[in-house]
Amino acid sequence: MTEHPSFASPHPGPALNALNERAREIFRQIVESYLTTGEPVGSRNLARVLPMALSPASIRNVMSDLEQLGLIYAPHTSAGRLPTELGLRFFVDALMQVGDLTEAERHSIQTQLASIGRAQSVEATLSEAMTRLSGLTRAAAVVLTAKANVRLKHIEFVRLEPERALVVLVAEDGQIENRVLPLPLGVPMSALNEASNFLNARIRGRTLAEARAELEQAMAASRTELDQLTQKVIAAGLASWSGGDSNDRQLIVRGQANLLDDLHAMEDLERVRLLFDDLEAKREVIDLLGRAERADGVRIFIGSENKLFSLSGSSTIVAPYRDHAGHIVGVLGVIGPTRLNYARVIPTVDYAARIVSQMLGV
Incomplete structure (x- = not known):
C-alpha cells in the first residue's frame, strides 16, 4: 500500500x-x-x-x-x-490532488540520494542530498540541522583562568568547536585531566545527544570512583552541551541558481533578488524552518504566510527528517516562487525526507 x-x-x-x-x-x-x-x-x-x-x-x-x-x-x-x-x-x-510519485520517480530519488553514501560527515551528506533535491525540484533546497549531529572524536580541557577553562571538542569529520566553561573554585589540573580521560573513553563515535545520555549513566555509576571536583567539571561540561541554543543550528542552502530559471519579467528578477536577500538572513530562515519541526508531515508556507518571504512572494515546502531512534533532528525542503508545482514537489520533499532519515539512521 x-x-x-x-x-x-x-x-x-x-x-x-x-x-x-x-x-x-x-x-x-x-x-x-x-x-x-x-x-x-x-x-x-x-x-x-x-x-x-x-x-x-x-x-x-x-x-x-x-x-x-x-x-x-x-x-x-x-x-x-x-x-x-x-x-x-x-x-x-x-x-489539489497531491500526486503520488511513480515507482520510477521513487527509484530515481532513492538512487540519487543513496549513492551519496555515509562515509562522509553528516553535514557533507546533507549538503549533497540538498544539491540532488534542488535538481529534482528545480528550486533552491534547504536543510536545517543541529550541529549536535556531528560525531565526536576527542575532548580536551585547557585552563584559561582559575575559574574558567576552554573545552575543545573535535569531531570525526575534523570540525573543531571551542566553548568556555566555568570551573568550580579550586579545581586542580589533575581534575581536568581526569575529566578528559573519563569523557574520551565514552564519547568517541557518538553525537552530543548520545554522549550526554551515556555520560549521565556513567556518572551515576562512577560517583565513588571520581574525585568530587572531577565530577563537577564533567557536570559543568554536560550542562554546557544541553543543546537547543540557536547557535547550535545550521542552515545549508543549495541550488539558488535554479531560482533564476524561467523568469518572465523584471518583477520576477526583483522577487528573486529579494529572496536571495532573505536567504542571506540565515537567523530568520532558521527560525522559520524550526517551526516546521513541530509538524508531523510536510509543512507548506505560501508567500506572506511567513513574514520572512512576504516581499519576495516565495513558497516553502519542508518536511522533518529523523535519526535512527526516530527523533526529529532537522528539516529539509525547497524554497521557490509561489508558482511551484505543489502536486509534484510535496511528495518529492516528503519522500526525500524519508530517504535522508534512512541514510542518517544507518
Missing part, C-alpha cells in the same frame, strides 16, 4: 461549500494555468479549456464572485486573473 504524504497548513482557506462545481472548475483552471505559465488567464481562454460549455460572459460573472472571495485578482485593468496567496492556499488545501 502506497503511503501518501500528509501536510499541515498554517491557515485554512474559504469553506469549500462556498463554491459550486462550476466555480471550483474555473478557479482550478486559473490556478493551474498560473502554475504552468505564470501568466494571467482571461475568460475567452478559459471558455476553450473548461470541460463544461460556458460563455465568456458567464465565466466573467463567476470570476467576479471568486474575486470577491479574495481567491483571484486582476494584475492589470482588463487583464486576465491570477490566484491570490489566499487562493493558492485554498487550492493546495482543498482542491
Whole structure:
C-alpha cells in the first residue's frame, strides 16, 4: 500500500461549500494555468479549456464572485486573473490532488540520494542530498540541522583562568568547536585531566545527544570512583552541551541558481533578488524552518504566510527528517516562487525526507 504524504497548513482557506462545481472548475483552471505559465488567464481562454460549455460572459460573472472571495485578482485593468496567496492556499488545501510519485520517480530519488553514501560527515551528506533535491525540484533546497549531529572524536580541557577553562571538542569529520566553561573554585589540573580521560573513553563515535545520555549513566555509576571536583567539571561540561541554543543550528542552502530559471519579467528578477536577500538572513530562515519541526508531515508556507518571504512572494515546502531512534533532528525542503508545482514537489520533499532519515539512521 502506497503511503501518501500528509501536510499541515498554517491557515485554512474559504469553506469549500462556498463554491459550486462550476466555480471550483474555473478557479482550478486559473490556478493551474498560473502554475504552468505564470501568466494571467482571461475568460475567452478559459471558455476553450473548461470541460463544461460556458460563455465568456458567464465565466466573467463567476470570476467576479471568486474575486470577491479574495481567491483571484486582476494584475492589470482588463487583464486576465491570477490566484491570490489566499487562493493558492485554498487550492493546495482543498482542491489539489497531491500526486503520488511513480515507482520510477521513487527509484530515481532513492538512487540519487543513496549513492551519496555515509562515509562522509553528516553535514557533507546533507549538503549533497540538498544539491540532488534542488535538481529534482528545480528550486533552491534547504536543510536545517543541529550541529549536535556531528560525531565526536576527542575532548580536551585547557585552563584559561582559575575559574574558567576552554573545552575543545573535535569531531570525526575534523570540525573543531571551542566553548568556555566555568570551573568550580579550586579545581586542580589533575581534575581536568581526569575529566578528559573519563569523557574520551565514552564519547568517541557518538553525537552530543548520545554522549550526554551515556555520560549521565556513567556518572551515576562512577560517583565513588571520581574525585568530587572531577565530577563537577564533567557536570559543568554536560550542562554546557544541553543543546537547543540557536547557535547550535545550521542552515545549508543549495541550488539558488535554479531560482533564476524561467523568469518572465523584471518583477520576477526583483522577487528573486529579494529572496536571495532573505536567504542571506540565515537567523530568520532558521527560525522559520524550526517551526516546521513541530509538524508531523510536510509543512507548506505560501508567500506572506511567513513574514520572512512576504516581499519576495516565495513558497516553502519542508518536511522533518529523523535519526535512527526516530527523533526529529532537522528539516529539509525547497524554497521557490509561489508558482511551484505543489502536486509534484510535496511528495518529492516528503519522500526525500524519508530517504535522508534512512541514510542518517544507518
